[in-house]
Amino acid sequence: MDPVIIVGAGPVGLTLALALARQEVPAVVLDEGPGKDEPRLARTVVLREDTAALLERLTGVPLAEAGVRWAGWRSMRRKQVMRAITFEDGAGPAPLHIAQHVVTGALRAALDGEPLVKVAVDSRLDTVEQEPSGVTAHTRGPKGTWWRGSYLVGCDGPRSTVRKLTDIRFPGRTAVERHAVAALRTELPWPDEALLHRTPPWRTSGPFAGEITARPLPEGVWRLDWLLPPGKDLVTPELLLTRVRETLTGWNGGSTPSYELLDTGVHTVHHRLARRWRAGRIFLAGDAAHLLGTLGTQGLDEGLRDADNLAWKLARVWHHGPQEALLDSYQTERRAAVAARLRAADQVLPLLRGGGGLRSYVPGTARGHDALLTDGHLGRGPLGDPGTYADSPLAPRHLEAEVPVDTPVGAPVTDVRVTAEDGSFVQLRDRLGRGALLVLLVAPGTGVWERKHWATAGIMPRLAAAVAALPHPAELLVAEEYPGAAPHTVLLVRPDGHLVTALNGVRPADLYAAAEATLGGPAKKAEASAGSGAV
Template sequence: MDPVIIVGAGPVGLTLALLLTRQNVPVVVLDEGPGKDEARLARTVVLREDTAALLERLTGMALGEHGVRWAGWRSVRRKQVMTEIAFAEDDPAAPLHIAQHIVTKALRAALAGEPLATVVTDSRLDAVEQERTGVTAHTRGPKATWWRGSYLVGCDGPRSTVRKLQDIRFPGRTAVERHAVAALRTELPWEGHAVLHRMPPWRSSGPSAGEVTARPLPDGAWRLDWLLPPGKELITPEIVLARISETLTGWTGGDAPAYDLLDTGVHTVHHRLARRWRAGLVFLAGDAAHLLGAFGTQGLDEGLRDADNLAWKLATAWHHGPHEALLDSYQTERRAVIAARLRAADQALPVLRGGGLRGIVPGAARGQDAQFTDGHLGRGALGAPGDHAGSPLTPRHLEAAVPVDTPPGAQVTDVRVTAEDGSFVRLRDRLGRGALLVVLIAPGTGVWDRKHWVSAGVMPRLAAAVTALPHPAELLVAESYPGAPAHSVLLVRPDGYLVTALSGVRPADLYTAAETTLGGSAPEAEPVAEEAREPEQEQEEQRVGERAATAEAGSGLR
């Protein structure tokens, strides 16, 4: 089999390449640039628990040592503190804020050690040809040549050449928000806390009053973002310096504290969603497939989830032959999640930015603040990772199914498990290897050596059932799982989503669930809405077409 061709060497493309090589799939990464990333502290990312853990598994790097996990969250409106949340030191809900170039560098270093990976720099894609048996891609530049692949994935950003060559439309909204950005080193009153200050009292009322957000970085550095009024006003260095001075003065209540300006930029938020994420043997992921980012939601987080979702499905097809329903499910699952988040943001945008509701409905300001908080902390409709409850890969009507605290199609809780070699590991550490995970909930096993219970009770029968599954699977044992009865069995996808929970060892139901997870026979799922905001998308598309991509700023929170 030919390697998988990945176009684009940003965080999403590199993550996908690592996930595939760890599942013994060779890859060729076509990097338009020189293979290095400029250090920019005005270009940072906020990672949620699952995506941070994914990157740490792949790179072996403790990202928290190179970024900052928020000690808390503080939301202020004018002079009133609306919300204040403190995170414990090891609280997994605390977002991680880190410079994007550090993430990319760690991914590049990890990929350099993979014998199945070939990274080609200074290679710009200019043609893609598909046949029944594979894909051929042509690059121009110093290393111009033809590349042969089994599949091709466009991770080449908002101006995606892959998307354009496949004639896939990219409708949506241009410049939903604009932010002036400054990274600086100074002392602020909220050490380690992220702060959202809406309608600060030192700004005049009206649309220009805006808001400012502060997010901590290592070594006393901060990233500050000021929401800009609608329009295309040129942001000069003088404007940025004035914003810094008035904000620091307002926050400290006196003269502006000394600061070192480290970097500046303008971050423009677009909301767009590709009509298709698959065209035969070609797929889209990350910013090539979607753009989002208003109200604190982060596009890179979702791009990494794209890679995690697609990798095990491509690996399955690469090793075991065509699995068309499984490959189709990538678009079905991930596009539905992004469409829901874009729809929620578009519905909230007029209310949260319009400002008129506060004077009409009592308590509206606090309701708005709750939505802002959800977006920034990765909760609720604006921020929480989506699930795949409506996926065609979710089995239905299993007689032995039992409810647990994690619904089918949602991410599993990370618990301690005993691996097949008897070692104690975290459940999340077994993800990303391409195998299904079968977890037996057996209270008391944690205090006994594995050799004493591996051949007792239901274990032999369960081990035989796992061996008979239609896909490689790993048998794990946990003392407990939230909401799971003793002796229940969980089936988990390679990307960490729960397939089902069964009452006891039920080989037939377990096999049926595994078969459905691979795209086998299953009752027809309810259709998922294909478009997030169809009328607005169509109107915008007719006016601006692909201009959103060219308007993308050179720096910004992703």
């Protein structure tokens, strides 16, 4: 079968290629650039726990060593600290702040040794055609040629050629927010802590609104973002330098510390959502499918979740034949998750950015607004939480033995320590992304015994037989405990780490029904590719 064609060699496209390769699916990445990325310290990303774990699992690189996990978070309004969070004190996992070129570099390095992936540089897409049996793409450039693929995924950014060639609308709003950005090496009073400072008390110069964000990077480097007011006021280098000095002086009690300016830029945030994410054998992912990023949210997080969601579904159909319900679920699940975050941001923006009017009637305005912004920056609440797929068409229905646990159905599972089939102790997230379903038995006490002593005892033989009979390869894991789960609870987990169901004990019929639903229902021997045709 032909490889999957991936258009675009940014973090999302490279992640998708690696995720497919880990599931033994070949891919061709069409990179319109030279195959390397310009180092830009003013272009950074903040990764949440799940997306950072995804990248580390695929690349084998401890990205935390190349970035900074925030020690804490501090929100200020004028001179008052509104909220201070220390992550080591049980405030949840710390976000990882890292330069984007470091992320893409780690992905490219991992792909260099991957025989199932070919990266074609200087290859710009200009034509796409599809038919029931596959997709054909043409690239122009020094090595312009025709490429044949089983499926094609457009990961080619906001101006996506794939989206335009498939005539998919991309409605939304332009320039929802603008920020002036500077990366500089200096010392701030809050080492390794991220800071959000609203309406600082010192006088400001130029077209700057009253909000500054400071995020630490390795080696004493900080990224500073200043919110700009609506409009198209020009931010000159002189104005930005003045703003840097005013900010550093204000944070250091009136004296300006030494600093080295490393990079600058202006970051414009748009809110857009593609009408469709699938057209037959063609899919969209990342910035080609959605744009978001106001109020501290991070668009790359959602792009990486797109890749994780789509990879196992493409791998399933690549190995076992078309399953249209499974492929359709990618758009249903991911588009709904991103749309919910965009709606939340659009509802909150008038409260946080408007002047007077509605804001003046909101009780607890300052602290309430600070909590909303903190949610966005830290990946919590409606502005920042990873999406859940509770209403997914893949969700099983009417399971008699289903029981609740602390993880809602359709949400990402908690990363607990588990015992693998070979007897080794690993983290649950380490077993994701291999294409297999995961079946997790909660069995207190098993951790103190060697696997050979309990693998053939109690309910294990019956559960192992039920797992072997599932309609898709599955790995049986055992955990001492799982949040909210009683002993002998059995959890079924998708390859991308979302909970399918939790069952009260070994229930082979319910387990099989849940696995079958997760795969899109019973497989059909002869199923034509939906929406096929020339583009």
